[in-house]
Amino acid sequence: MATPSANGAMRVDRQAVALALVQFAPRKGDVDANFERVEQVFEALRHDREGFPNVITFPEACLSGYFVEGGVRDVARAAKAVVDRLQKLAARACGKNHAPFDVVLGFYEDDAGKLYNSALYATIGQRSQLRHVHRKLFLPTYGIFDEERFVSRGRGIEAFDTPHGRAAILICEDACHAISATIAALRGAQIIYIPSASPGRGLEDMEPANVRLWRDITRVAAAEHGVFIVYAGLVGFEGGKGFTGASKVMGPFGDLRIEAPFDGAAIVRTTISLRDVSVARAALPALGDLEANLAEFSVMLDEEVERRPSGGRKKRK
Amino acid sequence: MARAKFSVIHAPQHAEQSLRLDPALTERWLTAFLYDEIVKRRGMRNAVVGVSGGVDSAVVAYLCAKALGPRSVLGVRMPYRTSSEESYTHAGLVIRETGIRDLVVDISSAVDGYLEQEADASPRRKGNVMARMRMVVLFDQSAKYGGIPVGTGNKSERLLGYFTWHADDSPPINPIGDLFKTQVWQLARHLGVPRAIIEKPATADLIKGQTDEDDLGISYEKADRILQQLLTGYTLAEITEQGFAERDVQLVSQKVNSTHWKRHLPTTAVVSATAINEFYLRPVDY
Numbered sequence: 001m002a003t004p005s006a007n008g009a010m011r012v013d014r015q016a017v018a019l020a021l022v023q024f025a026p027r028k029g030d031v032d033a034n035f036e037r038v039e040q041v042f043e044a045l046r047h048d049r050e051g052f053p054n055v056i057t058f059p060e061a062c063l064s065g066y067f068v069e070g071g072v073r074d075v076a077r078a079a080k081a082v083v084d085r086l087q088k089l090a091a092r093a094c095g096k097n098h099a100p101f102d103v104v105l106g107f108y109e110d111d112a113g114k115l116y117n118s119a120l121y122a123t124i125g126q127r128s129q130l131r132h133v134h135r136k137l138f139l140p141t142y143g144i145f146d147e148e149r150f151v152s153r154g155r156g157i158e159a160f161d162t163p164h165g166r167a168a169i170l171i172c173e174d175a176c177h178a179i180s181a182t183i184a185a186l187r188g189a190q191i192i193y194i195p196s197a198s199p200g201r202g203l204e205d206m207e208p209a210n211v212r213l214w215r216d217i218t219r220v221a222a223a224e225h226g227v228f229i230v231y232a233g234l235v236g237f238e239g240g241k242g243f244t245g246a247s248k249v250m251g252p253f254g255d256l257r258i259e260a261p262f263d264g265a266a267i268v269r270t271t272i273s274l275r276d277v278s279v280a281r282a283a284l285p286a287l288g289d290l291e292a293n294l295a296e297f298s299v300m301l302d303e304e305v306e307r308r309p310s311g312g313r314k315k316r317k
Numbered sequence: 318m319a320r321a322k323f324s325v326i327h328a329p330q331h332a333e334q335s336l337r338l339d340p341a342l343t344e345r346w347l348t349a350f351l352y353d354e355i356v357k358r359r360g361m362r363n364a365v366v367g368v369s370g371g372v373d374s375a376v377v378a379y380l381c382a383k384a385l386g387p388r389s390v391l392g393v394r395m396p397y398r399t400s401s402e403e404s405y406t407h408a409g410l411v412i413r414e415t416g417i418r419d420l421v422v423d424i425s426s427a428v429d430g431y432l433e434q435e436a437d438a439s440p441r442r443k444g445n446v447m448a449r450m451r452m453v454v455l456f457d458q459s460a461k462y463g464g465i466p467v468g469t470g471n472k473s474e475r476l477l478g479y480f481t482w483h484a485d486d487s488p489p490i491n492p493i494g495d496l497f498k499t500q501v502w503q504l505a506r507h508l509g510v511p512r513a514i515i516e517k518p519a520t521a522d523l524i525k526g527q528t529d530e531d532d533l534g535i536s537y538e539k540a541d542r543i544l545q546q547l548l549t550g551y552t553l554a555e556i557t558e559q560g561f562a563e564r565d566v567q568l569v570s571q572k573v574n575s576t577h578w579k580r581h582l583p584t585t586a587v588v589s590a591t592a593i594n595e596f597y598l599r600p601v602d603y
């Protein structure tokens with residue numbers, strides 16, 4: 001939106017959001033040690049020449065490591081407890097009167113004994129606020145993955161308002177299903193955060209095949225829906241499985257803004273303008289087109305649900 | 318109106334999944350794995366590798382030297398009195414080229430000390446005793462040296478069951494266990510393993526004149542391509558349709574299916590709801 005400034009010139013409100021994406025190898029099963037690493041990230045960013053970011057995104061399961069099997073009982077934490085701890089760490093690293101900033105962080109969640117692979121969005125400051133918890137819906141349980149044996153499925157994808165735009169969270173395989181980003185975008189998300197833990201495989205070309213796949217997935221999802229995608233990946237080896245970080249920001253034109261190496265701890269930074277979301281959607285009105293045909297798609301989806309052997313689930317009223 | 322001319326473009330008959338590797342990426346990946354497993358996770362500095370003179374252990378020695386530095390790697394040659402002179406010489410060449418530390422432990426007396434009581438032991442049994450004795454040495458030298466034994470078994474021999482259980486497969490980490498033999502050869506060329514080692518027929522060198530491909534009844538070049546198709550999920554009929562001889566497909570399939578047990582820990586009778594690795598589940602690095 002263009003508004004007149006004090007001297008009468010037109011000023012464009014770019015809704016800038018300074019992002020930092022973090023990739024590191026957690027110490028397996030040691031939640032305290034991994035909180036310490038989060039604090040070290042806060043310290044590093046405090047001294048960064050670009051100043052402290054608005055939103056810091058950490059990978060999936062970064063407080064414990066990804067492959068914990070039955071150990072999930074030991075490492076899962078309540079979302080509120082994570083936020084309380086982040087508030088203490090931020091006060092220690094940045095001083096008690098630091099400006100509020102937002103964190104997206106993947107962790108195993110304990111909700112009164114129910115265990116989830118979750119990611120939270122919180123504003124951290126003197127009065128911290130837990131704004132949203134996303135529980136992973138698509139729990140990979142095939143090949144080297146065994147999530148559903150140890151954690152329960154989440155039930156929904158929500159968009160939520162933050163001080164830095166309307167956001168949604170998807171966790172790793174959630175984002176492999178194109179429909180997930182579509183739901184997030186239909187619900188108004190301008191930024192989709194994707195904490196991830198992607199074990200590398202396929203070494204036939206210059207980079208692991210899954211790195212290329214994630215670049216493609218995020219590029220298509222961003223361009224189709226005119227959203228920013230902020231993807232943060234674990235790194236390091238867990239029991240022979242090496243995670244590929246390649247943390248990245250994909251712009252709403254499907255334009256890769258920045259990407260970390262696939263290996264090694266790193267913090268990558270970029271500042272985005274949410275105005276680009278509107279520009280991209282006007283240039284490629286795919287989301288608008290979908291909204292125009294949404295009723296027909298809803299009917300088609302309902303028909304497919306009815307056709308499944310499990311029988312048509314009653315639609316939620 | 319002029320008739321349009323269309324050129325028809327055909328896809329290849331069958332897009333067989335490639336066994337090609339990017340060797341530079343593979344080297345980067347595997348050296349990172351070794352450093353992570355040995356130094357970061359276990360807080361150790363040293364690796365102990367049994368260097369046989371074959372291409373598998375040569376590749377592992379090169380990778381360990383790159384990951385940890387050559388002086389942090391102990392290359393152990395463990396000849397038996399019937400082992401080939403060429404194997405011993407090639408093992409020495411690997412140690413010299415990589416600059417890793419050199420140790421020779423002749424296992425003849427240890428092996429014979431037992432086999433003297435087993436006069437009718439078959440060549441197969443003798444080979445297994447040698448392989449297990451080599452692991453006794455490697456683990457003991459690791460304890461002495463403050464290091465960790467690093468395995469050298471490749472994916473082809475693991476799948477075909479062509480190894481001694483609780484011997485070749487016993488080191489706690491293995492950088493090449495997910496590489497087919499033909500991929501090990503690709504990586505070996507990239508790492509600069511001497512050509513004489515890459516190009517000679519692969520052999521376990523447990524029996525004089527023995528070669529892997531004679532023992533297996535199929536070349537690695539064929540076996541690896543069949544294994545790749547099997548593991549990807551194609552049926553035997555589909556693989557045969559791709560031009561492989563039915564006999565070869567059956568042979569590979571039979572070897573894989575009769576050796577699943579060799580790729581697992583011992584079977585434990587479960588009597589409780591807390592059985593280890595059945596109910597009580599924690600990953601290896603927890």
